[in-house]
Amino acid sequence: MSAAPPVSVCMVTYNRARQLPKTIDSLLAQSFADFELVISDDCSTDETEEICREYARCDSRIRYRRNERNVGMPGNLNVSLQAANGDYLANLHDGDVYRSDLVAKWKAALDSLPSAGFVFNTYRVIHDDGRIELYGESYPPLIPGRQLVERLLSQWGSCVFGTVMARRSAYEQVGWFDPQFGNFSDVDMWLRIAARYDVAYVNEPLMDLMPRDPTRFYGFVHWQVAFWILSIHTLNLQRCSELLPELTNELRRRYRWRRFKYLMLQMLLCLKHRRWDRVREGLAVWRDSDDWLFRWPGRCLGKPEDAPAWYDRHYWERVRLVNA
Numbered sequence: 001m002s003a004a005p006p007v008s009v010c011m012v013t014y015n016r017a018r019q020l021p022k023t024i025d026s027l028l029a030q031s032f033a034d035f036e037l038v039i040s041d042d043c044s045t046d047e048t049e050e051i052c053r054e055y056a057r058c059d060s061r062i063r064y065r066r067n068e069r070n071v072g073m074p075g076n077l078n079v080s081l082q083a084a085n086g087d088y089l090a091n092l093h094d095g096d097v098y099r100s101d102l103v104a105k106w107k108a109a110l111d112s113l114p115s116a117g118f119v120f121n122t123y124r125v126i127h128d129d130g131r132i133e134l135y136g137e138s139y140p141p142l143i144p145g146r147q148l149v150e151r152l153l154s155q156w157g158s159c160v161f162g163t164v165m166a167r168r169s170a171y172e173q174v175g176w177f178d179p180q181f182g183n184f185s186d187v188d189m190w191l192r193i194a195a196r197y198d199v200a201y202v203n204e205p206l207m208d209l210m211p212r213d214p215t216r217f218y219g220f221v222h223w224q225v226a227f228w229i230l231s232i233h234t235l236n237l238q239r240c241s242e243l244l245p246e247l248t249n250e251l252r253r254r255y256r257w258r259r260f261k262y263l264m265l266q267m268l269l270c271l272k273h274r275r276w277d278r279v280r281e282g283l284a285v286w287r288d289s290d291d292w293l294f295r296w297p298g299r300c301l302g303k304p305e306d307a308p309a310w311y312d313r314h315y316w317e318r319v320r321l322v323n324a
Contacts, residue, residue: 004036004085004086005034005035005036005061005085005086006034006035006086006087006088006107007032007034007035007036007086007087007088007089007090007103007107007165008035008036008038008081008084008085008086008088008089008090009027009035009036009037009038009090009092009103010038010040010077010080010081010083010084010089010090010091010092011023011024011027011037011038011039011040011080011091011092011093011094012040012042012073012076012077012080012091012092012093012094013039013040013041013042013044013048013052013093013094014041014042014043014044014048014070014073014076014094015044015045015046015048016044016046016048016094016095017044017046017047017048017051019094019095019210020048020051020052020094020095021051022097023092023094023095023096023097023098024037024039024051024052024055024062026097026098026099026100027092027098028055028059028061029100030098030100030101030102030103030104031100031101031103031104032101032103032104032107033061035061035086035090035103036061036062036063036084036085036086037059037061037062037063038063038065038080038083038084039052039056039062039063039064039065039080040065040066040067040076040077040079040080040083041064041065041066041067042067042070042071042072042073042075042076043066043067043068043069043070043071044066049064049066052064063083065079065080065083067079072179072182072183073182073183073185074177074178074179074181074182074183074185075179077091077177078176078177078179081171081176082176084168086168087167087168087169088106088107088110088165088166088167088168089165089166089167089168089171090103090106090163090164090165090166091162091163091164091165091166092163093162093163095210096163096207096208096209096210097207097208098206098207098208099204099205099206099207101206102121102206102207103165105121105202105204105206106119106121106164106165106202106206107165109141109200109201109202110165110167110200113141113142113198113200115142115197115198116142116167116197116198116199116200117145117166117167117170117193117194117196117197117198117199118164118165118166118167118170118190118193118197118199118200119164119165119166119199119200119201119202120160120161120163120164120199120200120201120202121136121201121202121203121204121205121206121207122134122135122136122137122202122203122204122205122206123135123136123161123163123205123207123209124205124207124208124209125208125209126208134205135159135161136203136205137159137201137203139201139203140201141200141201141202141203142198142199142200142201143198143199143200143201144198145193145194145195145196145197145198145199146194146243146244148160148190148194148199149191149194149195149236149240149243149244150244150247152187152190152191152194152236153191153233153236153237153240153244153247153248153251154247154251156229156233156262158186158187158190160186160187160190161186161209162186163207163209164190166193170193170196170197173196174189174192174193174196175192177189180231180318181228181231181232182224182225182228183225183228184225184228184229184232185228187229187232188232188235188236191232191236191239191240192236192239195239195240195243220269220273220275220278221266221269221270221275221278222278223266223278223281223282223285223308223311224308224310224311226262226263226266227315227318227319229262230259230262230318230319231315231318231319233251233255234255234318234319234320234321237251237252237255237321252321255321256291256321259291259319260291260293260294263294266282267279267282270282280302280303280306281306281307281308281311282302283297283298283301283302283303283306284298284302284303284304284305284306284307284308284311285298285302285307285308285311285315286298286302287299287302287304288313288316289316290316290320
């Protein structure tokens with residue numbers, strides 16, 4: 001019986017058949033070739049299955065699996081990672097294009113830095129109009145885990161995107177991706193790993209990320225995303241209280257004001273861009289807030305029938321910080 005490859009590249013996909021060949025081609029062209037490619041299809045309704053099965057017939061490193069029902073991104077990523085055999089697990093997404101030395105650079109970083117739980121890198125985005133943006137940090141090759149936790153808790157945005165390579169042992173220690181945070185469950189994961197491990201960083205743009213798709217829910221302000229982000233912070237402020245007591249105490253003290261500014265900014269963006277659908281949804285959601293600064297305009301201007309289908313008033317309980 002042949003030994004499992006050291007690296008499992010786990011790619012999740014859903015209804016991106018047009019972009020998929022570029023992604024798969026960039027992975028099959030990696031300079032480090034001793035890996036398996038696990039493609040996990042979340043029950044796509046386009047030609048994704050046909051494309052993946054054709055690639056699998058041509059390259060024995062590819063294993064294609066298809067969910068019987070749509071389980072969402074974090075669920076799809078979990079089943080992909082759990083089906084993998086390698087000690088290093090790279091989680092990647094459809095539509096992005098990866099530099100030929102991505103896997104080699106990631107593996108070298110984890111090989112040389114045994115205290116690192118995962119590795120990420122600088123990202124490049126090529127917009128439809130040709131503009132190129134780099135998203136990177138001035139981090140050293142090894143980031144103390146506490147430092148990354150502090151960065152992720154202090155700001156609403158994440159410097160780590162959803163494409164990393166992690167040790168299997170790190171996932172096994174902290175658990176898999178939490179579906180309650182939807183497509184932002186990766187931010188919660190990086191916090192959980194960084195609370196126990198250091199983190200490796202490659203200061204090179206090893207991938208081209210697909211520009212935000214306006215047809216996907218994250219293409220503009222989305223109130224469910226706001227709840228996901230806030231609930232990640234409330235939960236991890238509690239989890240990290242012993243690791244970073246001074247920081248978490250200060251952030252807990254300021255949480256109510258920070259939450260107000262964050263949600264108000266989302267509403268102002270909706271007004272600025274005249275997204276009246278999101279304005280109406282936001283006002284309907286605000287009706288149930290525990291903060292009168294939201295509840296008052298929500299009940300004066302919002303209508304219950306404008307609340308989105310995903311919404312439940314218990315969302316507010318998840319973003320309320322006890323004793324804040």
